[in-house]
Amino acid sequence: MTGTDPIAAAARLVAASRRTIALTGAGISTESGVPDFRSPTGVWSKYDPAEFSYQNFVARAEARRKYWRWSREMYPAMRDAAPNPGHLALAALERRGLLRCVITQNIDGLHQRAGSTDVIELHGNALRAGCLGCGKEWPRDEVQRWMEEDGVLEPTCDACGGPLKPRTISFGQAMPEAETRRAFMEAAASELLIAIGSSLVVFPAASLVPAAKQHGAGIILVNRTPTDYDGIADQVLRGEAGAVLPALLAALPA
Numbered sequence: 001m002t003g004t005d006p007i008a009a010a011a012r013l014v015a016a017s018r019r020t021i022a023l024t025g026a027g028i029s030t031e032s033g034v035p036d037f038r039s040p041t042g043v044w045s046k047y048d049p050a051e052f053s054y055q056n057f058v059a060r061a062e063a064r065r066k067y068w069r070w071s072r073e074m075y076p077a078m079r080d081a082a083p084n085p086g087h088l089a090l091a092a093l094e095r096r097g098l099l100r101c102v103i104t105q106n107i108d109g110l111h112q113r114a115g116s117t118d119v120i121e122l123h124g125n126a127l128r129a130g131c132l133g134c135g136k137e138w139p140r141d142e143v144q145r146w147m148e149e150d151g152v153l154e155p156t157c158d159a160c161g162g163p164l165k166p167r168t169i170s171f172g173q174a175m176p177e178a179e180t181r182r183a184f185m186e187a188a189a190s191e192l193l194i195a196i197g198s199s200l201v202v203f204p205a206a207s208l209v210p211a212a213k214q215h216g217a218g219i220i221l222v223n224r225t226p227t228d229y230d231g232i233a234d235q236v237l238r239g240e241a242g243a244v245l246p247a248l249l250a251a252l253p254a
């Protein structure tokens, strides 16, 4: 390995940092078979994100039925996905005491299944659904069965009749307060932030990168394509997260 090898340089940053955090996006899960939103084959190549705003969902039965048709189609890929070497490498970094927490925009639960124990979910979790009226919750699996086996088009609450929605944050919906506050606190206190598989265009999650930088943290970006923040990164690791992260782990001193 030479002094200019990006993986070796990134490993030196990780080894020198006393407080490293990760920020992950949909790109860390594409190798698990869960499509991202903004790649050429991503979800937004087939659907219009404006249609899936929270305001639309709340206001119009037709929008709720359309959302659930989409959700019914998307959910099995998430349910059946397994963590890939990228998720596993982050869990291994945590076990070695080299990673404090994972802040994720993902809703697939794959970090937890890989063994990461401190995961801050900024956009909720798709494995549960809840009533917007009374808050009653169901495993998402159960709601999927109502749709697939009983022909339900727009799931509603058996307690209050309110609309059900996956426990995820839609465009226009308020971010979870405690998680958002902790994420920005972690960014401000970190010495190194590794952002993986995120287009870094969804806010406020994306602003964790400049927030960490402003507080003096180093920045490593792992992505198969450029992002708007490449210019402020100390190291850009171009490639597939499932290859880059295990390579980074392997390059660290034992």
Ligand code: NAD
Pocket: 024, 025, 026, 027, 028, 029, 030, 031, 034, 035, 036, 037, 038, 039, 042, 105, 106, 107, 108, 109, 123, 196, 197, 198, 199, 200, 201, 202, 222, 223, 224, 225, 239, 240, 241, 242
């Ligand atoms: P995004 O779709 O906007 O961007 C994904 C980024 O990852 C792109 O820059 C792409 O080039 C990169 N990428 C894709 N596969 C990669 C790989 N194997 N290795 C390295 N880079 C890879 O995703 P985002 O920034 O997370 O924002 C989209 C929003 O969509 C998030 O808020 C998230 O909640 C949600 N989302 C989540 C999932 C999931 O939970 N798996 C899936 C789709 C969307």
